[in-house]
Amino acid sequence: MRNVLRLGFRLLAVALVAGVLLGLTDYFTKEPIAAQRLRLSEEARLQAFEDADAFQRVDDAALSGDVTDIYIAQKDGQNAGYVVSVSPKGYGGPIAVTVGVALDGTVTGVVIGTNSETPGLGKRVGEPAFGQQYVGKGGTFSLQSGTDSAIDAVAGATVSSRAVTDGVNQALSAAQQLAQGE
Amino acid sequence: MKQNRSWQIILNGLFNENPTFRLVLGMCPTLAITTSVVNGLGMGLAATFVLICSNVFISLLRDFIPSKVRIPAYVLIIATFVTMAELLLEAYAYSLYQSLGVFIPLIVVNCIILARAESFASKSRPWPAALDGLGMGLGFTGALVIISSLRELFGSGTILGLPVFGEAFQPALILVAAPGGFITLGLAMGLINWIQNSRKGEM
Numbered sequence: 001m002r003n004v005l006r007l008g009f010r011l012l013a014v015a016l017v018a019g020v021l022l023g024l025t026d027y028f029t030k031e032p033i034a035a036q037r038l039r040l041s042e043e044a045r046l047q048a049f050e051d052a053d054a055f056q057r058v059d060d061a062a063l064s065g066d067v068t069d070i071y072i073a074q075k076d077g078q079n080a081g082y083v084v085s086v087s088p089k090g091y092g093g094p095i096a097v098t099v100g101v102a103l104d105g106t107v108t109g110v111v112i113g114t115n116s117e118t119p120g121l122g123k124r125v126g127e128p129a130f131g132q133q134y135v136g137k138g139g140t141f142s143l144q145s146g147t148d149s150a151i152d153a154v155a156g157a158t159v160s161s162r163a164v165t166d167g168v169n170q171a172l173s174a175a176q177q178l179a180q181g182e
Numbered sequence: 183m184k185q186n187r188s189w190q191i192i193l194n195g196l197f198n199e200n201p202t203f204r205l206v207l208g209m210c211p212t213l214a215i216t217t218s219v220v221n222g223l224g225m226g227l228a229a230t231f232v233l234i235c236s237n238v239f240i241s242l243l244r245d246f247i248p249s250k251v252r253i254p255a256y257v258l259i260i261a262t263f264v265t266m267a268e269l270l271l272e273a274y275a276y277s278l279y280q281s282l283g284v285f286i287p288l289i290v291v292n293c294i295i296l297a298r299a300e301s302f303a304s305k306s307r308p309w310p311a312a313l314d315g316l317g318m319g320l321g322f323t324g325a326l327v328i329i330s331s332l333r334e335l336f337g338s339g340t341i342l343g344l345p346v347f348g349e350a351f352q353p354a355l356i357l358v359a360a361p362g363g364f365i366t367l368g369l370a371m372g373l374i375n376w377i378q379n380s381r382k383g384e385m
Contacts (some may be wrong), residue, residue, distance in 0.1 A: 011251045011258075014243075018262040025266045029273035036276055116284070121217060121358065123284070156359045 040113065041098070045083045048109035049073040049100035052080050058178065066094075066167060067174045073100065081108060082178060084171035090163040092116035095125070097164055099134075099171035103179070106138040110168055122160030130154055130161070134168055141165045188313055195317025201294045202325035203374045208294040212326060213363035215285065219342050222330030223323065225285040230319025232267065232289050234312050236260045237303040241311035244304050256299045264290045294322060325370075332366050333357045 045055050052073035061070040069085040081102040087094035096113030110131035117123045124130065134141060139149045143162055153161035201207045211229075215221045239259055240247075247255045268286045271279040289295065298318055303311040334340055337357030339347045356362045 007248050007251050010246065010248050011255060014247065014255045014258055018258050022262055022265060025269050029269040032273035033269070036272065118214065118217075155355050 041085070044096075044098040044111040044113055045071060045073075045100075047111045048098045049081060049083050050109065051075055052083075052100075055083060061174075061178060064174070065170045067170055070174060070178060079103070082175040084174050086167040086171050086174075088163040088167035088170070090115060090117050090125075091122045091157070091159040092118065095160065095163055095167065097167040097171070099168050101172060101175035104138070105172065105176060105179075106136055107134040107168065107172070110134045110164070112164065117157070117160045121154070122157040124154045124157060125160045125164050127154075130164070138172065140169055140172075188310075191310055191313040192317035192320070195314060195319070195321040196324065197321070199318075200321040200325060201297075201318050202322055202329075203371050205294075205297070206371075207297050208292045208322060209367075211285075211288050211292055212329065213360065213367060215288070216326055216330035216333055216363060216366070217337070217358045218334045218340075219327060219330045221285075222326035224282050225288070226319070226323025226326045228282045228285045229289050229292055229294065229322055230316065232260070232264055233295055233298060233319045233322075234315035235267075236263055236295055237298055237311040237315035238308050239263065240299045240303040241306055241308045244306075247304075252300070252304065253296075256296060256304075260295055260299070261290050294318060329363075329366050329370055332370065333362055337362060 042055075046052070049055075052075050054074045055071040056074060058070040058072060063070070066086045066088045067084060068087055071083040071085075072079055073081045073083050081100060084099050084101060086097050086099065088097065089095075093116045095115040095117065098109075098111040098113060100108035100110075102108050112126035112131060115123070115126070117125065133151050137149055141149045141151050143151055143153050143158070143165060145152075151161065151165050195201070197204075199205055202209075202212055208229075211225060215225045236256075236259060240256060243255075243259070264286060268279075271282065271286070298314060302314045306314070331341060334342075335346060336354050339345060339351045339353040354362075357366060
């Protein structure tokens with residue numbers, strides 16, 4: 001009995017130190033990490049909509065499906081389009097996708113952010129060549145060949161490619177809804 | 183400690199007890215991430231870093247941790263260390279985090295680290311434990327680079343992302359997919375065992 005207590009207390013001591021260390025690290029890194037993420041999402045918006053010079057968050061947007069955030073892209077004070085953040089479910093959890101949509105409903109850019117896709121396979125949807133396929137097109141994208149809005153999936157990563165395509169489609173319809181509402 | 187023995191510990195991890203080819207540890211990350219040389223190198227170096235640190239910590243605590251509860255204690259130490267490394271990297275070394283970030287959570291489940299804690303660090307002083315971490319880490323990195331170069335070269339026709347063959351080359355996509363990982367690992371392991379066995383035969 002005494003031995004069990006001794007073992008338990010030793011383990012408790014290790015766990016306690018580990019917990020305190022983790023707590024302290026989290027406390028000190030929370031702000032820099034939040035700042036990093038904010039900077040990163042701003043950069044992603046600018047990459048997705050290169051023509052814009054300012055972004056205004058739509059605070060009261062009705063978010064549906066995987067859409068997490070909608071911004072109005074502005075140029076010289078005029079509405080130039082929308083930037084929609086979506087996080088469709090990929091092979092290894094949600095994939096952060098930032099989609100720029102012009103006023104005419106075509107895609108201006110697709111930027112892949114944080115994701116847990118398999119390195120070397122699913123992660124390759126983040127390569128510029130894949131995202132570039134959407135640019136300048138509108139309508140409903142699909143992985144099926146033969147249509148104007150066909151997207152070539154990354155080889156061996158159909159699930160990830162489908163997730164991004166699905167996310168872009170959702171972003172397009174979210175932007176369309178917002179445009180019609182105005 | 184003698185110079186000689188230090189080298190012996192490092193070389194042991196690189197060759198005689200290479201974690202991938204001889205101890206056959208850490209197969210899951212090996213198969214998963216060796217699709218390109220950059221990934222192999224990144225995973226290897228990140229694991230080396232964690233191995234050295236966890237080995238030193240566990241060696242320092244070897245008299246404090248009772249053997250009956252050593253496994254939960256080790257897992258706790260390793261997981262704490264990996265999480266702290268991840269948070270610190272994300273906060274203060276973002277570019278490094280971007281290239282290594284995906285591998286860091288995978289390191290927690292890398293059994294090389296637990297295996298070295300159990301079989302070496304818990305019985306050694308901190309300095310040899312650190313050397314063992316370095317040797318094992320470099321051995322792991324080397325093995326990952328060998329496997330990932332083969333898979334990247336024949337699976338996508340590139341090395342470090344640069345095309346090697348001409349336009350006409352049709353990459354064997356299977357090598358980049360999961361079965362290719364098993365095939366390459368098996369062949370590489372067989373080749374290395376064959377070389378070592380035939381050497382022994384000569385002596």
